[in-house]
Amino acid sequence: MDLSFSKEDEAFRAEVRAFLEAECPSDLRGARIYDVGREGTLRWTQILYKKGWVAPSWPKEYGGTGWSPTQKYIWDEETARIGTPALNGFGLNMVGPVIYTFGTDEQKKRYLPGILSGANWWCQGYSEPGAGSDLAGVRTRAVREGDHYIVNGQKTWTTLAQYADMIFCLVRTDPNVKKQEGISFLLIDMKTPGIAVRPIITLDGGHEVNDVFLENVKVPVENRIGEENKGWTYAKFLLGHERSNIAGVARSKKSLEKLKSIARSEMAGGRPLIESPDFKRKVAELEIDLLALEFTDLRALSEAAKGKPPGPETSPLKIRGTEIQQRLTELTMEAVGYYANPFIKGGPGRNEPEIGPDYAIHSAPTYFNTRKTSIYGGTNEIQRNIIAKMVLGL
Amino acid sequence: MDFSFTEEQTLLRNSVARFVADNYTFEARREIVKSAEGWRPDYWKQFAELGLLAAPFAEEHGGLGGGPIETMVILEEFGRGLVVEPYLPTVVIGGAFLRHAGSAAQKEELLPQIVEGSLVTSFAFAEPQARFDLFDVRTSAKKSGGGYTLNGHKSVAIAAPMAGKLIVTARTAGGQRDAKGIGVFLVDATAKGVTLESYPTVDGLRAADVRLDNVAVGADALLGEAENGLPLVERVVDEAIAALSAEAMGVHRKMLELTLDYTKTRQQFGQPISKFQALQHRMADMFVHVEESVSMAYMVALKLDAPEAERKAAAAAAKAQLGRAGRFIGQNAIQLHGGMGMTEEMAVGHYFKRATMMNILFGDTDHHTRRFAELTQGAAA
Numbered sequence: 001m002d003l004s005f006s007k008e009d010e011a012f013r014a015e016v017r018a019f020l021e022a023e024c025p026s027d028l029r030g031a032r033i034y035d036v037g038r039e040g041t042l043r044w045t046q047i048l049y050k051k052g053w054v055a056p057s058w059p060k061e062y063g064g065t066g067w068s069p070t071q072k073y074i075w076d077e078e079t080a081r082i083g084t085p086a087l088n089g090f091g092l093n094m095v096g097p098v099i100y101t102f103g104t105d106e107q108k109k110r111y112l113p114g115i116l117s118g119a120n121w122w123c124q125g126y127s128e129p130g131a132g133s134d135l136a137g138v139r140t141r142a143v144r145e146g147d148h149y150i151v152n153g154q155k156t157w158t159t160l161a162q163y164a165d166m167i168f169c170l171v172r173t174d175p176n177v178k179k180q181e182g183i184s185f186l187l188i189d190m191k192t193p194g195i196a197v198r199p200i201i202t203l204d205g206g207h208e209v210n211d212v213f214l215e216n217v218k219v220p221v222e223n224r225i226g227e228e229n230k231g232w233t234y235a236k237f238l239l240g241h242e243r244s245n246i247a248g249v250a251r252s253k254k255s256l257e258k259l260k261s262i263a264r265s266e267m268a269g270g271r272p273l274i275e276s277p278d279f280k281r282k283v284a285e286l287e288i289d290l291l292a293l294e295f296t297d298l299r300a301l302s303e304a305a306k307g308k309p310p311g312p313e314t315s316p317l318k319i320r321g322t323e324i325q326q327r328l329t330e331l332t333m334e335a336v337g338y339y340a341n342p343f344i345k346g347g348p349g350r351n352e353p354e355i356g357p358d359y360a361i362h363s364a365p366t367y368f369n370t371r372k373t374s375i376y377g378g379t380n381e382i383q384r385n386i387i388a389k390m391v392l393g394l
Numbered sequence: 395m396d397f398s399f400t401e402e403q404t405l406l407r408n409s410v411a412r413f414v415a416d417n418y419t420f421e422a423r424r425e426i427v428k429s430a431e432g433w434r435p436d437y438w439k440q441f442a443e444l445g446l447l448a449a450p451f452a453e454e455h456g457g458l459g460g461g462p463i464e465t466m467v468i469l470e471e472f473g474r475g476l477v478v479e480p481y482l483p484t485v486v487i488g489g490a491f492l493r494h495a496g497s498a499a500q501k502e503e504l505l506p507q508i509v510e511g512s513l514v515t516s517f518a519f520a521e522p523q524a525r526f527d528l529f530d531v532r533t534s535a536k537k538s539g540g541g542y543t544l545n546g547h548k549s550v551a552i553a554a555p556m557a558g559k560l561i562v563t564a565r566t567a568g569g570q571r572d573a574k575g576i577g578v579f580l581v582d583a584t585a586k587g588v589t590l591e592s593y594p595t596v597d598g599l600r601a602a603d604v605r606l607d608n609v610a611v612g613a614d615a616l617l618g619e620a621e622n623g624l625p626l627v628e629r630v631v632d633e634a635i636a637a638l639s640a641e642a643m644g645v646h647r648k649m650l651e652l653t654l655d656y657t658k659t660r661q662q663f664g665q666p667i668s669k670f671q672a673l674q675h676r677m678a679d680m681f682v683h684v685e686e687s688v689s690m691a692y693m694v695a696l697k698l699d700a701p702e703a704e705r706k707a708a709a710a711a712a713k714a715q716l717g718r719a720g721r722f723i724g725q726n727a728i729q730l731h732g733g734m735g736m737t738e739e740m741a742v743g744h745y746f747k748r749a750t751m752m753n754i755l756f757g758d759t760d761h762h763t764r765r766f767a768e769l770t771q772g773a774a775a
Binding site: 299 | 395397398399657671675677678681682692711714764771
């Protein structure tokens with residue numbers, strides 16, 4: 001056992017850090033995707049694209065970096081340290097790997113470049129009003145007519161569909177078999193007639209997710225990934241990819257430092273809040289949990305570095321990682337006190353007088369927004385089902 | 395960055411696991427715990443033959459040159475078997491005091507005795523008023539002649555009844571709660587003025603309250619500096635916490651395994667109770683806690699040689715988590731065993747008792763959470 005990184009890995013870290021410090025625009029650092037919007041995301045995507053570092057998890061032949069699991073881990077740590085903005089994960093982490101793994105040469109040529117350069121924004125058409133945790137219950141119908149499918153149905157919780165050029169969808173192509181066996185995986189152009197996007201405003205006041213309605217949408221058969229009715233296989237593959245870096249350790253460490261600095265500024269009982277025994281204890285408990293998570297994550301990394309694919313052992317990382325993210329936002333809001341109240345829209349650079357300290361501005365919305373983390377990507381209850389079934393054999 | 399064990403470490407694990415499987419069945423352990431001696435000196439000799447008592451020592455003292463990972467491997471398997479022999483007080487704690495602070499003469503005399511299995515040591519540090527503060531020491535060591543005279547009361551010294559030497563903290567200078575002025579002394583358990591009130595512990599060990607009444611020791615009884623022993627004590631206790639974390643990893647894993655086995659067999663409402671989702675989620679949460687115990691045991695073992703502040707924070711975090719996880723896993727293991735979990739004849743209760751007492755030893759979750767907070771939130775970072 002050895003905690004240290006190799007000389008090569010440390011040199012890599014130094015190279016990554018120098019690049020990020022020089023190239024990541026200061027107005028994008030630490031900003032939420034709400035605030036930077038599609039434009040900000042694209043700006044950062046382009047910088048990474050030119051450097052050849054936009055797709056750390058992709059193999060080299062498809063335009064990825066070909067990095068080792070350890071290098072990817074270092075990348076995650078260093079980007080969290082700087083606070084780089086999020087990329088379009090639906091393209092880069094989800095549909096991209098599906099396309100280069102199961103797609104035709106024609107599909108690879110057509111879609112992969114736009115995912116890498118950021119020219120095409122992708123969104124995910126998985127959940128439906130009747131298919132949440134029970135995802136295989138999707139009912140959006142695709143009926144074959146010659147060399148097209150005619151698609152009818154509704155997708156929901158579609159993140160940032162308002163920016164999207166493309167949507168990848170699970171659709172039902174055979175309603176008369178076991179539900180997992182009648183699903184196909186389609187790539188659909190958002191400009192196709194019959195698609196309508198309706199915003200869903202979440203409890204933090206933000207517009208992040210949407211309903212997507214599909215009415216007689218004509219999709220060429222060549223837009224299908226793999227075989228008809230085998231879509232569930234590709235869907236599960238994608239969910240496996242979604243789990244990489246699910247623990248979010250480095251970003252949580254950064255949030256913890258911010259929380260401590262807020263608690264040093266805020267006063268309670270005439271002393272800095274961080275000196276209050278109650279608050280001190282809560283922060284310490286959280287930091288201990290985060291340390292345990294970090295080492296569980298490093299153990300998984302050590303396995304991955306030996307070539308073992310991620311399995312159901314990632315479920316504890318999802319459960320504890322998201323619980324810790326939620327607790328961090330909760331304690332941050334708690335630390336802020338009264339100035340959690342003002343509801344202020346917009347991000348850095350808005351032309352309005354400041355109300356309360358800077359760090360207070362989004363504390364409550366962030367708390368409310370982060371409740372999603374134990375719901376998305378397979379609810380934490382589904383994760384417990386996975387542990388019970390796949391790990392404990394119950 | 396690598397969490398794999400070497401081939402030698404795996405062989406070591408296999409040999410300890412085989413010993414436990416062959417000699418430490420649940421029934422065999424019950425007999426040991428019930429016996430007058432409370433341990434098996436013949437097993438101790440076998441530990442010596444297997445090289446377990448030599449693991450952490452340098453070759454010049456008959457040791458095998460192992461480190462924290464070897465100790466972790468041994469203690470995890472001991473945890474799985476609820477081994478009661480005094481490995482932690484002797485090899486881990488006594489051994490660490492000698493390694494870090496022993497004079498050449500002390501090492502030459504005592505380390506071979508530990509390695510061959512003829513010496514058991516007990517760390518008599520706790521005092522009734524001190525709770526978990528290692529620096530709160532009322533027991534006095536007054537200079538007299540060429541040596542010291544010790545007076546005081548030490549509480550719950552694990553393995554003292556079978557120990558040849560007690561390792562005693564005593565105040566050489568300063569006030570009761572001063573960090574400075576603490577010395578560490580090697581005291582013969584049979585020395586004049588030493589009285590043991592011996593008793594079994596609820597988790598199957600043997601311990602004693604130790605009374606020191608004008609106990610005379612020579613200057614050569616001192617381990618390390620006479621008036622600045624606290625850093626040494628803290629270091630040794632952090633190493634003991636790492637070993638305890640490894641033992642906890644074994645105990646916690648075993649409690650989950652026993653619970654899985656039981657719920658898969660126990661039938662109610664016409665099916666194994668493991669089919670009920672309420673119970674499945676509870677066991678999934680137990681699994682998450684077990685994984686954290688494993689992570690923390692690795693973490694603290696790997697950070698024992700880190701800079702002092704980092705080492706201390708690592709030990710505090712591991713000990714705080716050990717207590718929380720032991721409580722969660724243990725209480726739920728009993729709950730999921732139902733009425734059977736309440737009986738003495740089921741193994742699970744014995745693991746729960748060990749997990750519970752481990753939380754107290756060297757300071758409980760509250761104590762170490764506070765210690766962690768002071769180490770990580772003190773100055774503006």
